[in-house]
Amino acid sequence: MNAPASPPAWPLHMPCDTVIEAGLLVTQDDRRRVLADQALVIHGGVIQKILPLADAADLRCGRRLDLRRCIVLPGLVNAHTHSPMTLFRGLGDDMPLMDWLSRRIWPLEAGLTRELVHLGSQLACCEMASLGTTCFQDMYIFQESTAEAVESFGLKAVLAEGILNVPTRSYQTPEEAYARIANLLADYAGHPRIRFAVAPHTVYTTSEAILRRSFQLAESYDLPWCIHCTEDEAELERAQALFGMRPVTLLERLGCLSPRSVLVHGVLLTEGELQTLARAGASLVHCPRSNAKLASGLAPVAACLEAGVRAALGTDGAASSNSLNMFEEMGMAALMAKVRQGDPTVLPAQAVLDMATTHAARALGWQELGRVTEGGPADLTAVSLDVPRHTPCPNPVSHLVYACQGAGVVLTMVDGHVVYEAGCFPTVDYDGLRHAVREALAWARSRLDTISA
Ligand SMILES: [Zn+2]
Structure with missing residues (x-):
């Protein structure tokens, strides 16, 4: 597999855009590692560093996302x-x-x-x-x-x-x-x-x-x-x-x-x-x-x-x-x-x-996607461990495939930007969109009625 080239080591004294604190991290890297208590240092849309959470307490960042009660996995x-x-x-x-x-x-x-x-x-x-x-x-x-x-x-x-x-x-x-x-x-x-x-x-x-x-x-x-x-x-x-x-x-x-x-x-x-x-x-x-x-x-x-x-x-x-x-x-x-x-x-x-x-x-010819690795894009999602179907969690991969069914997704990020968080879509007027799609349904129904009449 072609792993993305590793970036230069991120200078941890530098402020970064985001630090994610992950309770369980399903990396999908070449070794398919699943890691507990990790911090992801994200800057410029890229995962710059993955390190033990215990070593990340003093990192300076624009935003710190507490996902310690979550499985973090590739988008x-x-x-x-x-x-x-x-x-x-x-x-x-x-x-x-x-x-x-x-x-x-x-x-x-x-x-x-x-x-x-x-x-x-x-x-x-x-x-x-x-x-x-x-x-x-x-x-x-x-x-x-x-x-x-x-x-x-x-x-x-x-x-x-x-x-x-x-x-x-x-x-x-x-x-x-x-x-x-x-x-x-x-x-x-x-x-x-x-x-x-x-x-x-x-x-x-x-x-x-x-x-x-x-x-x-x-x-x-x-x-x-x-x-x-x-x-x-x-x-x-x-x-x-x-x-x-x-x-x-x-x-x-x-x-x-x-x-x-x-x-x-x-x-x-x-x-x-x-x-x-x-x-x-x-x-x-x-x-x-x-x-x-x-x-x-x-x-x-x-x-x-x-x-x-x-x-x-x-x-x-x-x-x-x-x-x-x-x-x-x-x-x-x-x-x-x-x-x-x-x-x-x-x-x-x-x-x-x-x-x-x-x-x-x-x-799709976009092999840097679908994995969480240093140097790769910060395309991630997080699933809560607190919903009943994910508690307790002896095997996160099993839960993602057999139990989750989409329940408990709390956050989704692309290139380091949050596109979904706790029921909200920061990049779109969702109320306006819901109104517009209800009107589109009325259009579709009337069109089908006209055809079948
Ligand atoms: Zn098709």
Whole structure:
């Protein structure tokens, strides 16, 4: 693993921005150390020093955060979502995928605007920050609006305009989508928190030309290339009808599999396809709650890791999984893998936490994220040890995966800046946002009523 270069030793007599006092520190470093009673010295958005709490009493700092009754851990990395779909949450439950798409999602998306996408992205940022996520990969339209929301809120994101072979509200042709990617890259060049990916939607909603061209773009800009792949039987049938082969075979023949390739879902991957992905160095993003709710199936995650394929975790959009909660996703991933294999020893808690932190970060090409190390970014979250489900705490990693479910998150920080603390969002007018999203729900309901009338 490529650890970030160690910074010069921090002169401890110098005042720093923040000192965090951590009761338990889950580092996710190369040795997966869990340390008790540590102090984190943060300055300039970077963790400058980690030292025993007993040695930190006299440090001078702008702010001292008492998290001695907490587990402090790296901010979680949500490797796949569609953030603006928070606006559609609860509007299409308990429906088959094609019904859900054609009777709910596509009619709503046909009326989307930049402003609505911005609103839904802001809401997603609030939800994710309040549940310990500091970075997410987004695939949707009007990504310039999501970029603005992320920029002002303070999270990190890897944004991707979803590319389809049909016009969307955001662009008329794939060429326009490619141009949008180029513009966003220019607008946010060198941005410390916002990066981009190239994301054809699926093989069956694009074409061989789009798949090839989008992969070339990702290579030329050195970006991750993300695609929904092998999610359910219907997708396999469509791929077979259109291309005469399975999606992974098609991607391999088109030269679209490499370490920059990030395949989302992978529910129906075969053993041979896992070997293909392992040889290519591609990553898989597992979205167990979405797959379960749509009854798509259970991805072979344990076999995937065994084959040497990097597996990350994602929530998918809130319209399909109803939640952007990576803690719930971790618990679900562990339980479903055990059910699938009929073996309680597969996918232990540490492997699942890796999927939500270091593996997700590496899949997105941002490997300094997902770990708490000296010289790394101060992207952290803290979970209270005082809530009943975390008391007592013999094994913090176990609690984070099996018990937490998002309960007791008290603070989330990105590059040393607090974006969530004790129910408050310091970078956004949350009351105003709640009012605006209620109005957006009224818009969505009336739109669905008009269509079904
Ligand atoms: Zn998705």
